[in-house]
Amino acid sequence: MPVVEPFAAKSPYELVVGDDGRVDVRREGRHVAEARLAPRPAWYDRVTPSGRPMHRIATMQGTVLAVYAGSVCEFWVRSEHRPARENCRFCSVGLNLGADDDPAKTEEEILATVHAARREHPLAYVDFNCGHADDGGHLDRLLPVVARVKRETGLLVGVQTPPHPDRARWAALRTAGVNRVSFCFELFDPERFREVCPGKHRVHGQRAYLDAVETCLALGREGPRGEPWVVNGEMVAGLEPPAATIAGIDWLVARGAVPTVCVFRPLVGTDLAHVAPPRPEVVRPVFATLYERCVAAGLPVGAAHDVRPSLVLLAEECRDLVDDPEVRRRLRPAERRLALRRGVLRAALAARRVASAALRAPRGPRVPGSPTAP
Numbered sequence: 001m002p003v004v005e006p007f008a009a010k011s012p013y014e015l016v017v018g019d020d021g022r023v024d025v026r027r028e029g030r031h032v033a034e035a036r037l038a039p040r041p042a043w044y045d046r047v048t049p050s051g052r053p054m055h056r057i058a059t060m061q062g063t064v065l066a067v068y069a070g071s072v073c074e075f076w077v078r079s080e081h082r083p084a085r086e087n088c089r090f091c092s093v094g095l096n097l098g099a100d101d102d103p104a105k106t107e108e109e110i111l112a113t114v115h116a117a118r119r120e121h122p123l124a125y126v127d128f129n130c131g132h133a134d135d136g137g138h139l140d141r142l143l144p145v146v147a148r149v150k151r152e153t154g155l156l157v158g159v160q161t162p163p164h165p166d167r168a169r170w171a172a173l174r175t176a177g178v179n180r181v182s183f184c185f186e187l188f189d190p191e192r193f194r195e196v197c198p199g200k201h202r203v204h205g206q207r208a209y210l211d212a213v214e215t216c217l218a219l220g221r222e223g224p225r226g227e228p229w230v231v232n233g234e235m236v237a238g239l240e241p242p243a244a245t246i247a248g249i250d251w252l253v254a255r256g257a258v259p260t261v262c263v264f265r266p267l268v269g270t271d272l273a274h275v276a277p278p279r280p281e282v283v284r285p286v287f288a289t290l291y292e293r294c295v296a297a298g299l300p301v302g303a304a305h306d307v308r309p310s311l312v313l314l315a316e317e318c319r320d321l322v323d324d325p326e327v328r329r330r331l332r333p334a335e336r337r338l339a340l341r342r343g344v345l346r347a348a349l350a351a352r353r354v355a356s357a358a359l360r361a362p363r364g365p366r367v368p369g370s371p372t373a374p
């Protein structure tokens with residue numbers, strides 16, 4: 001929950017939950033917005049053919065089905081070669097994995113869960129996320145499962161992984177129909193990157209993340225016809241000067257990559273739990289710039305309908321943070337072009353969802369005692 005950390009108590013906002021589940025967001029006692037908790041998907045309580053509850057295989061985030069693939073990020077694991085943890089200091093993955101989510105998932109379990117979720121929701125896409133693996137085999141392990149999800153469902157598929165020096169590995173993902181690759185270099189200031197992400201710095205170096213962005217952008221012309229291809233660079237605002245994060249946004253946009261930025265939150269149990277979150281007025285210009293740069297560059301932000309990740313502010317959600325009237329006026333023609341393009345893309349994606357829903361999903365073997373068994 002986003003309200004358990006001590007800093008949340010200092011928020012000027014108050015959440016009041018009504019009997020009907022509606023959440024009234026108030027400021028100084030006055031209503032400012034209404035929210036509703038996402039309903040728990042029914043498939044969460046079903047089990048895979050191997051007997052594992054599906055809520056331990058994947059998570060719904062709006063219309064995105066998120067799968068943490070592979071075992072725990074090995075930056076969290078001490079070993080002969082890693083006497084001390086090297087996890088990113090803000091990260092909570094090593095604290096949570098195993099509590100909500102199973103670290104080892106088979107291809108069959110993932111496929112069964114994707115099909116179950118797809119039968120219940122109009123999924124926008126399936127997003128695979130994996131942390132660091134010391135053997136560098138993350139892409140080799142992902143490729144078969146993402147290719148199979150693509151083949152069996154036709155859904156949009158994304159992967160968020162560490163960089164890999166072999167261009168052929170990325171080309172194979174593109175050929176398999178993957179639609180989005182995402183690289184989390186977190187901080188654009190090289191010194192802060194080194195301090196906050198010691199494992200990423202030692203094993204890859206910030207340059208490897210930027211190189212991976214450029215390598216994958218160049219693959220845009222090589223993929224299957226009609227399959228969109230987006231390259232993301234992900235950053236955290238609030239752990240470096242705003243000018244550094246804005247420089248990172250500019251670096252990505254200049255190359256045609258889409259920046260995604262979240263706000264640093266000092267989560268309970270993490271190495272930076274004692275650090276204050278950034279003040280809104282400090283990070284607001286970062287998000288206003290994110291919107292301005294993406295729209296001015298004609299990047300396809302907001303193309304996939306109803307994508308609502310819980311941690312990241314998407315560029316298209318930041319429009320109201322642009323308060324300079326001159327910037328708003330200047331962006332209007334680009335916004336009109338983007339709205340047209342977005343309409344075309346959404347129509348194409350909606351047609352794809354309808355076609356995908358028409359595909360008969362394999363149901364897998366029946367498991368006695370399982371809610372999926374008749």
Ligand code: SF4
Pocket residue numbers: 073074075076086087088091092093130131132200
């Ligand atoms: S690479 Fe860093 S941010 Fe990603 S899971 Fe590992 S420790 Fe966390």
